[in-house]
Amino acid sequence: MAMIELQGVHRDFRVGEQTVHALDDINLTIRAGEYVSIMGPSGSGKSTLLNLIGLLDRATRGRYLLDGQDVTTLDDVAQAEVRNRRIGFVFQAFHLVPRLTAAQNIELPLILAGVPREQREPRVRRALEAMNLLERAHHKPDQLSGGQRQRVAIARATVNEPRVLLADEPTGNLDRKSGRDVIDILESLNRHGITLVVVTHDSDIGGRARRRLHMLDGRIETDHHPDGDRHA
Amino acid sequence: MRSPDVGRFAWGALRGYPTRTLLMLLAMAIGVAAVIVLTALGEGARRYVADQFSSLGTNLLIVIPGRAETGGATPGTLMGETPRDLTLDDAMALTRSYRVRRIAPMTLGAADAAYGRRQREVTVIGTSHELLALRRWTLARGRFLPDIDIDMASPVCVIGGKIRDELFGPRPALGAWLRLGERRFRVIGILGSEGRSIGVDVQETVMIPVASAQQLFNTPSLFRILVEARSREAIEPVRQFIIDTIRHRHQGEEDITVITQDAVLATFDRIFGALTYAVGGIAAISLFVAGILIMNVMLVAVSQRTAEIGLLKALGAAPRQILALFVSEALLLSLLGASAGLALGMAGSLLIRQLFPAFPAHTPAWATLAALLVSVLTGLLFSLLPARRAARLDPVLALSGR
Ligand SMILES: Nc1ncnc2c1ncn2[C@@H]1O[C@H](COP(=O)(O)OP(=O)(O)OP(=O)(O)O)[C@@H](O)[C@H]1O
Numbered sequence A: 001m002a003m004i005e006l007q008g009v010h011r012d013f014r015v016g017e018q019t020v021h022a023l024d025d026i027n028l029t030i031r032a033g034e035y036v037s038i039m040g041p042s043g044s045g046k047s048t049l050l051n052l053i054g055l056l057d058r059a060t061r062g063r064y065l066l067d068g069q070d071v072t073t074l075d076d077v078a079q080a081e082v083r084n085r086r087i088g089f090v091f092q093a094f095h096l097v098p099r100l101t102a103a104q105n106i107e108l109p110l111i112l113a114g115v116p117r118e119q120r121e122p123r124v125r126r127a128l129e130a131m132n133l134l135e136r137a138h139h140k141p142d143q144l145s146g147g148q149r150q151r152v153a154i155a156r157a158t159v160n161e162p163r164v165l166l167a168d169e170p171t172g173n174l175d176r177k178s179g180r181d182v183i184d185i186l187e188s189l190n191r192h193g194i195t196l197v198v199v200t201h202d203s204d205i206g207g208r209a210r211r212r213l214h215m216l217d218g219r220i221e222t223d224h225h226p227d228g229d230r231h232a
Numbered sequence B: 001m002r003s004p005d006v007g008r009f010a011w012g013a014l015r016g017y018p019t020r021t022l023l024m025l026l027a028m029a030i031g032v033a034a035v036i037v038l039t040a041l042g043e044g045a046r047r048y049v050a051d052q053f054s055s056l057g058t059n060l061l062i063v064i065p066g067r068a069e070t071g072g073a074t075p076g077t078l079m080g081e082t083p084r085d086l087t088l089d090d091a092m093a094l095t096r097s098y099r100v101r102r103i104a105p106m107t108l109g110a111a112d113a114a115y116g117r118r119q120r121e122v123t124v125i126g127t128s129h130e131l132l133a134l135r136r137w138t139l140a141r142g143r144f145l146p147d148i149d150i151d152m153a154s155p156v157c158v159i160g161g162k163i164r165d166e167l168f169g170p171r172p173a174l175g176a177w178l179r180l181g182e183r184r185f186r187v188i189g190i191l192g193s194e195g196r197s198i199g200v201d202v203q204e205t206v207m208i209p210v211a212s213a214q215q216l217f218n219t220p221s222l223f224r225i226l227v228e229a230r231s232r233e234a235i236e237p238v239r240q241f242i243i244d245t246i247r248h249r250h251q252g253e254e255d256i257t258v259i260t261q262d263a264v265l266a267t268f269d270r271i272f273g274a275l276t277y278a279v280g281g282i283a284a285i286s287l288f289v290a291g292i293l294i295m296n297v298m299l300v301a302v303s304q305r306t307a308e309i310g311l312l313k314a315l316g317a318a319p320r321q322i323l324a325l326f327v328s329e330a331l332l333l334s335l336l337g338a339s340a341g342l343a344l345g346m347a348g349s350l351l352i353r354q355l356f357p358a359f360p361a362h363t364p365a366w367a368t369l370a371a372l373l374v375s376v377l378t379g380l381l382f383s384l385l386p387a388r389r390a391a392r393l394d395p396v397l398a399l400s401g402r
């Protein structure tokens, strides 16, 4: 069952007179529950691909089916709803709102979804519990360590129980130990069924994924697949 | 997103940046307070004047010799004729309408008043018994001019409090003989009323019977005739009656002017009403300035919180929700600022009323309403541009801080 299906996807950026082909004819199918890592040199289009999968960006050309539904043609409001319900994001820079506590940061997707207050509390609590952050619930981000902040971000990304979790360099701002913890958490989420896509520079981390994509110049160069390698 | 959540989020954002929030609150509050206080002053002035006029007496008509008309000249003035004087006979003719309650003729002049060795110049008003009731005056001591025929002279006078103090000092004034020019008048009353009459401080006048004044100043003419109609509705018929009567007596010449108190009052009302609108409008400009300030600060907030906006979008906020968040923030700011300004302005007008009790500085309801409305509208209007900018941010660029 294909969760993510990209068909002939291009993403061009116009910079003055020049056109940068950040993504160049990407064809990619990721099945539900897969664990995929994306590696490649800087500027090869990894983040662009992830943003496109996460509906933060639109393809210049091509089709994108999410869970069988064509999402390329959705309007802003419908795309926002897909982001809210079906996709979780984890960023290198955590992106926690500094004035909000850990619990309030985690609550944000539920607030945006219009979940009533009394239903939000138990869900936030469960998410905090799952990340082992209960006693940090009322701490502001600047009172948390990097690893804790990224765990808050993961709790926030998963509180709405999305089917897909996208992580762009999730360990990039962390030391090795915290980075390992974060990867462990992501992998355990994947074991529980979430479709996980991780962009990373770290070949140790990238190597842990069952499926490993290597990008170069906006193309998928190699696609190491558990069912036998394929070359794109 | 639920509206209480929008409100809570906006409130949290405001509290997250206390300095800028307080500054904007202050700007909005000052704007609203300015509208409240300035319109209270304008309205106070209007009511003050209205009060002064109604203390002149009600349903009052004032007959003045000469035609004060801007449009076209009467045949009389064309022929270079001076208007006929108003006389005591004219005045008496005016009592012959059932709609006229009372009349009081007036002559005016200056004379040297002396008692013993003290002396000063005073304004002498020649009038009749009726003036006291007509002007709603009160006496501090004694009685007013006697109820005699108005063409009867009598050597009595009623003096203002200030004259009493200056000429008599500690000595008893009632019953004393006051010298006015070459004549002597016995003091029978002392005026207690404050207030001004025809621009003269009542406290500095000496009143004598009108016939005596005509002898004193050696003139048959009257300065004016005050007429009190029986009711408000009677004012217009009385006006017509006066004009007809005098024209008939003056061989068909309409050589008088009749001022009704209502007309004068209405004019002042209009002037001060316009004044209040004007100062209210000027003060509203400060609200506009506050609105521009809000816009500026909101623009800065949008660029400061770019990453937060990108994040909200990544978490599934639609552009409309982002718009709603920022507009709510501005609305909340203007509402809080306006409330603070309202409290400040009301305290200000209260203070003015306490300091100057005669000055009824009450903010008219329309001004309060307008101030609140304008502050909320400017908050809304001036936050739209920054909020739309936030709503249109590209989430990828916003998140990458580019
Ligand atoms: N908004 C943009 N405007 C212009 N060019 C862009 C924009 N975003 C990305 N690019 C270009 O697209 C290409 C791919 O960028 P992308 O951010 O996807 O690279 P990446 O693989 O994530 O690199 P890194 O490992 O450094 O994060 C780069 O050449 C980049 O300069």
Ligand SMILES: [Mg+2]
Residues within 6 Å of the ligand: A046, A047, A048
């Ligand atoms: Mg990248």
